[in-house]
Amino acid sequence: MSIQIDLSSDVAVVTGGGSGIGEGIAHLLAEAGARVAVADLSAEAAKSVAEQITAKGGTAIGVQVDIADEASVRQGLDAVREQLGPVSVLVNNAAAWAIKKFADTSAEDARRVVDVTLLGTINMMRAALPDLVATQGRLVNVASDSARVGEHSMSVYAGAKAGVVAVTKSLAQEVGRKGVRANVVAPGTTVTPGSSGFIEQVGGADKLARAYPLGRLGAPADIAGAVLFLVSPLSTWVTGQVLSVSGGFTML
Template identity: 40%
Template sequence: MIDFGLRDRVILVTGAGSGIGRAVALHAATQGARIAVVDFSEADADGVVTEIKEAGGTAVALVADVRAEAEVEAAVSRCEEVLGPLDGVVACAGISRPAPAESLTLEGWSQVIDTNLTGAFLTARIAGSRLLARGGSLVVVSSVDGLGGHAGRVHYSASKFGVAGIVKSLAIEWGRRGVRVNAVAPGPVDTPLLRAIHSDEALAGGILVRTPLGRLALPADQANAILFLLSDAAAFVTGTLLPVDGGLTAGCFNDEPLS
């Protein structure tokens, strides 16, 4: 495993109870970072902290709904009380609720926008204000759906396009104050949730054929990119949206045979 030089750094990860957030928390902990595992599910957060501690790492489980300003504020404050001043933040909490645009209710729209966009902003604003006191790195998890549209996910895509605006604006505001702000844009990631939604045949015909590297991303692929952005190796990287998609968004004709 690559050593990203994160030993003894305090890193807060939202949505850390599962998926990409969990992978980030576990990978950073193996590097010696002290991890605040923030999740809506107490059981999931506790489970990740148990894994980290059993491996000899340091972590605290914190329950918060990223849509609730007071809960995010409480989680960030508790993180610093227990682990020390923040060095890095990963805003990973998000949901996807596919629905045709013509039948998407305002409630359905708001659930996704409030979690993915407002939640990312609240995390960035509240945790970022702590980073401004001493410098650090903020990484927001976006999506390839923040680079292009996706049928049945108008609300999800809108939220991820919005994340790009947050990242680029904060990079400009905070760069001279010692805080770098970036995002990763994952393509489809091999998780139980993805497998539950798509059959092997659908994945092969709809995704893998369009992915130059010919496979789904693993959560660890996303975690490695995020840890790079948190690290000093990315000291001159800010305001960027990094696709971690196996080449899915490289072009329009990814599935064309050579001729």
């Protein structure tokens, strides 16, 4: 006997799907049969990941989207609907950060981080909500445990991610009876192009991994597995939750 997760009737949009965690999520959802839109600020990265998925026998398109720009979000989702159909799985994974002490964080740094990380996620949620309701879809927002415990030198990012958590829980309350589930995955330090600067700054992966009960940093596939669970029929009674995927670093 074996269990199979079949997402072949789903259209999944993964923001920031052109790199790191988003790339891992896009691959795994496609392996489960979903038609995947790899949405990224970089058209080239989105196209490249979509081509890798297609080469493995999956169905994927690359879509250039700046989540901080409402018009770009609308155009991007129209392209997805036209080529793949209505969105039934939305994974908001793209974000922006500034690794600076609070005292050194400028108004411009703060605006950029909030515009992308919080408002960008909200833009995607607003634009895709009618599709999610029509398809009884699932939303997964990628946050960070910094939203719950704070993070040295990433205060505005932590605040924006805390906003993502609160908006997700609130939406989950509003749309549960319409058959839509909304959850959050909170990764610990995961080795990606986006985290390499931070990992170096704190002394390298080996040193950092010593603080993790499971003895290693995360890989994109670790986070993707949790996202797959939350969009699959294995989690049909789970909504409004924050799942920490962090090798036990944060036990909340």
